Structures are given as structure tokens and as C-alpha cells.
Amino acid sequence: MATAIATESFDAVILGSGQAGKPLALALANAGWKTAIVERKFVGGTCINFGCTPTKTMVASARVAYLARRGADYGVKTGPISIDMKKVVARKQAIIERFRNYGQQKMEATKNLDLIFGAAKFVDARTVEIALRDGGTRRLSAPKIVINTGGRPNKPPIPGLADVPTLDSTSVMDIAELPKHLLVLGGGFIGLEFAQMYRRFGAEVTVLEGGPRLAPRDDEDVGEALQAILREDGLRIECGAQAERVEGKSGDITVFYKKDGKSLSVNGSHLLVSVGRKPNSEDLDLAAAGISVDKGGFVTVDDTLQTNVDGIFAAGDIKGGPAFTHISYDDFRILRDRWLNKLDARTNDRLVPNTVFIDPQLAQVGLNETEARKRGLNVRVAKIGMNGVARALETDESRGFMKVIVDAKSNQILGCTILGIEGGEIMSMLQIAMMGKLPYTVLKEAIFAHPTLAEGLNNVFLALDA
Numbered sequence: 001m002a003t004a005i006a007t008e009s010f011d012a013v014i015l016g017s018g019q020a021g022k023p024l025a026l027a028l029a030n031a032g033w034k035t036a037i038v039e040r041k042f043v044g045g046t047c048i049n050f051g052c053t054p055t056k057t058m059v060a061s062a063r064v065a066y067l068a069r070r071g072a073d074y075g076v077k078t079g080p081i082s083i084d085m086k087k088v089v090a091r092k093q094a095i096i097e098r099f100r101n102y103g104q105q106k107m108e109a110t111k112n113l114d115l116i117f118g119a120a121k122f123v124d125a126r127t128v129e130i131a132l133r134d135g136g137t138r139r140l141s142a143p144k145i146v147i148n149t150g151g152r153p154n155k156p157p158i159p160g161l162a163d164v165p166t167l168d169s170t171s172v173m174d175i176a177e178l179p180k181h182l183l184v185l186g187g188g189f190i191g192l193e194f195a196q197m198y199r200r201f202g203a204e205v206t207v208l209e210g211g212p213r214l215a216p217r218d219d220e221d222v223g224e225a226l227q228a229i230l231r232e233d234g235l236r237i238e239c240g241a242q243a244e245r246v247e248g249k250s251g252d253i254t255v256f257y258k259k260d261g262k263s264l265s266v267n268g269s270h271l272l273v274s275v276g277r278k279p280n281s282e283d284l285d286l287a288a289a290g291i292s293v294d295k296g297g298f299v300t301v302d303d304t305l306q307t308n309v310d311g312i313f314a315a316g317d318i319k320g321g322p323a324f325t326h327i328s329y330d331d332f333r334i335l336r337d338r339w340l341n342k343l344d345a346r347t348n349d350r351l352v353p354n355t356v357f358i359d360p361q362l363a364q365v366g367l368n369e370t371e372a373r374k375r376g377l378n379v380r381v382a383k384i385g386m387n388g389v390a391r392a393l394e395t396d397e398s399r400g401f402m403k404v405i406v407d408a409k410s411n412q413i414l415g416c417t418i419l420g421i422e423g424g425e426i427m428s429m430l431q432i433a434m435m436g437k438l439p440y441t442v443l444k445e446a447i448f449a450h451p452t453l454a455e456g457l458n459n460v461f462l463a464l465d466a
């Protein structure tokens with residue numbers, strides 16, 4: 001007869017060591033809660049192991065290649081540029097492991113915290129069972145359970161796709177040779193970051209995007225400018241391209257697609273499938289605890305991150321909505337503040353910025369012009385090219401623009417889109433102004449050190465009044 005597994009009691013159990021789970025586990029344990037965190041693969045989750053950290057590390061290598069090729073523009077002579085992909089991949093891997101090990105060691109050294117490697121699933125609304133990585137099973141119960149299991153790349157049901165070798169956002173970062181011709185299925189932001197990166201490494205790149213334009217959630221001028229920049233960098237971008245069938249073998253893959261009523265095809269050596277992400281919810285046996293999911297499998301929560309089951313919470317990508325590390329981290333803050341600081345923290349009205357790390361960066365916060373007009377708001381909009389910013393001209397990186405949306409009556413900044421060098425940092429300055437409710441007139445007249453990109457804020461708000 002099999003022996004029953006004893007159930008171990010905790011104050012909180014966290015499933016997944018992503019961008020919410022890890023800091024929450026540390027905060028709860030440091031506050032004296034007996035806490036368990038369960039991770040089935042690597043500490044740090046997607047961001048550190050397969051997302052932000054590795055991509056931005058490789059984007060940095062690609063940018064060096066880009067600037068090295070542009071040496072002559074600055075009066076710097078360079079020899080022929082070649083890329084050592086093995087070194088690029090090794091550099092990326094070293095940074096991942098540094099971040100991952102730091103997180104793991106910190107958790108292992110924390111009192112009251114049990115870091116358990118294994119796959120978790122629910123037994124009931126208070127209990128989870130862990131299939132331990134090194135064999136065996138543990139059962140844990142707690143009055144508070146947090147699901148932070150994130151997501152993974154999606155593979156759409158396109159005929160033939162399952163039968164050809166494909167890359168996803170994880171495996172594409174481990175190919176040690178440069179693809180001759182990389183086909184990218186999906187022109188979303190993850191796809192575009194890889195597309196530009198591999199173009200800069202020297203691959204021919206074709207992006208097939210099903211929608212009518214890039215950046216469909218941004219204003220039309222953003223999509224147009226983005227497309228022009230990427231084309232200038234030598235990428236082939238096909239919007240309105242509906243993939244219908246895929247054929248081929250390693251090194252020789254053809255995507256058949258329809259565009260403007262015509263049947264077309266493109267052949268490449270590698271195919272990166274980058275068409276969204278799926279939640280890691282199926283393996284959790286959520287039904288055993290009665291936890292509701294939406295039709296995409298994302299766990300549904302209220303504005304306190306509580307699921308439909310009392311005591312069970314979800315944080316980060318698993319709950320759907322904008323999939324960013326900073327959202328997952330803010331979910332941690334909400335749970336920490338509610339539980340440890342007894343504050344009424346909630347997810348409503350969060351100002352959610354985002355930056356796409358193509359070069360130049362595309363950064364956005366608050367409302368864009370289309371959204372503001374759709375809401376019928378009385379707004380004023382100003383836009384200047386980055387070629388109106390001295391610093392961008394001096395560094396010869398003046399592609400893109402700054403665009404700001406201001407409430408016509410209150411002079412409050414409602415949002416901005418920055419497509420430009422260090423766009424994420426410029427956007428964050430405007431975000432801080434929005435958080436502090438500074439009227440735009442203050443930034444228009446502010447003394448910024450010359451010559452910084454911040455000076456562009458003077459210029460764009462001057463343009464508003466021109």
C-alpha cells in the first residue's frame with residue numbers, strides 16, 4: 001500500500017519564481033512568514049532566463065555591430081565587420097547565469113524561505129502537490145497561495161508548421177551560427193527585436209505580419225516611422241501577410257502566404273515563430289481548486305489580484321493583460337502592501353509604461369493621440385523629429401520623433417510616444433512628470449543640462465505652443 005504524503009503547512013506558498021514570486025517570497029519570509037516558493041525550471045522565470053535579460057544583452061551586441069559598420073560616418077575607419085555568434089551567445093548566457101544564481105543564492109540564504117525545485121499542481125483550494133525535480137513528491141498547504149507561473153511562446157495552427165523545424169523566442173537565442181535568411185512570423189515587438197538584431201548580425205531578414213501595419217495599438221505615424229526605420233536597416237517587412245502553409249526542412253523553409261488577394265511565398269534558412277504567448281495554466285490542475293480562467297486560459301483576478309477562490313491569488317503574465325516584467329513586479333508590490341503593510345493597494349489606474357528595445361527605442365506611457373481622440377478628450381498634440389534635438393544630431397542618431405499629448409484645459413501631460421535614441425529614458429522623464437502632475441509648461445521652461453536628450457523636452461513643448 002502506498003504511504004500517504006504528509007502535508008506541510010506554510011503561511012504562504014508561491015508557484016513560480018518570476019518577477020512577482022521571487023520578491024514576494026523574500027518579503028514575506030523576511031517579515032517572518034513561513035514561505036515556500038516552487039520553481040520547475042530556473043529561478044527568475046522568463047525575464048531573466050528567456051526574456052528581457054538575454055534579449056537586451058544580445059541587442060547590445062547587435063548595436064555594437066551596427067555602430068561598427070557605421071564607423072565611417074563618424075570618421076572612424078574600421079576593417080570588415082564579422083560576428084562571432086558563439087561569443088554573442090556565450091556573453092548572453094553568462095549574464096543570465098549571473099542574474100539567476102544571484103536570485104537563487106539570495107533565496108537559499110533567506111530564513112523562513114523554502115525554495116523547492118519541482119512542478120506544482122493544485123490538490124484543492126488550500127493544497128498543492130509538487131513533483132520534485134530530483135524525484136519524489138511533496139504536499140504543501142497554506143491559507144495564501146500565489147500563482148506566478150507566467151507563459152510560454154505560442155505556436156499557431158498553421159498547416160505544416162508542426163512538421164518543419166522552427167525557432168521560438170527562446171531557442172532563437174541559442175543558435176550558434178548566423179542564419180542565412182531568417183523568416184520571422186509575427187511583427188509584434190518580440191519579433192521585431194529579434195528581426196533587427198539578426199539583421200545587424202548580418203542575416204537577411206523577412207518579417208511576415210498578418211495585421212495591416214506594425215504597432216497596431218500605437219498611432220498610425222508610429223507604425224509608419226517604425227517600418228521606415230526597419231526597412232532602412234535592410235529588413236524586408238510584409239504587413240497584411242496571412243501565413244497559410246509552411247513547408248520545408250532544416251535550412252530550407254518556405255512560408256506560403258496571402259497578401260492583397262495574391263498567393264505568395266518566401267523561402268528562408270530559419271523560421272522564427274513569434275505570434276504571442278500562452279499562459280502556463282494547463283499543468284496546474286486549477287479545476288481541483290475551482291479556480292476560474294478566461295477563454296485564453298489566463299487566470300481571472302479582481303483588482304486585488306485575488307482569483308475567484310478565497311486565499312488564491314495570481315500575479316504577472318498568468319493573469320493576462322499587459323505582459324511586462326514591471327507589471328509582474330508591481331503585482332508583487334500590491335500583494336506585499338496588502339499583506340504586510342495593510343494598505344489598500346489595487347491594480348486600477350496603474351500608469352503602465354513600455355519600451356520596445358528596437359533601435360531607436362519605441363517608448364510609450366499614458367494615452368496616445370488615437371486613444372485620447374477616441375475618448376473625446378480636448379487635447380493638444382505636439383511632435384518634433386529627433387533631428388530637432390541637438391544631442392541626437394551630435395551623436396548622429398536622429399531617427400524617430402517625440403510626440404506628447406496634453407490636456408488642453410489643465411495643461412496636464414496625458415501621454416507620450418518617443419521613438420528615438422534612449423526613448424525609454426526620455427519617456428520615463430515624462431512619466432515622472434505625469435506622476436507628479438506637473439503641467440507641461442514647467443518642462444517647457446525647465447533648465448536641462450546642455451546637450452542632453454532631456455533638452456528635447458523643452459523643444460517638444462515649445463512646439464506645442466508654436
Ligand SMILES: Cc1cc2nc3c(=O)[nH]c(=O)nc-3n(C[C@H](O)[C@H](O)[C@H](O)COP(=O)(O)OP(=O)(O)OC[C@H]3O[C@@H](n4cnc5c(N)ncnc54)[C@H](O)[C@@H]3O)c2cc1C
Binds near residue numbers: 015042055
Ligand atoms: C523574448 C522576450 C523579451 C521580453 N522583453 C521584455 C522587456 O524588454 N520588458 C518587459 O517588461 N518584459 C519583457 N518580456 C516579458 C517579460 O519577460 C514577462 O512579462 C515577465 O517575465 C513575466 O513574469 P512573470 O512573473 O509573470 O512570470 P515568469 O517570469 O514567466 O515566471 C514564471 C515561472 O513559473 C515557473 N512555472 C511555470 N509553471 C510551473 C509549475 N507548474 N510549477 C512550478 N513552477 C512553474 C516557470 O518555470 C517560470 O520560471 C519579454 C518576454 C520575452 C519572451
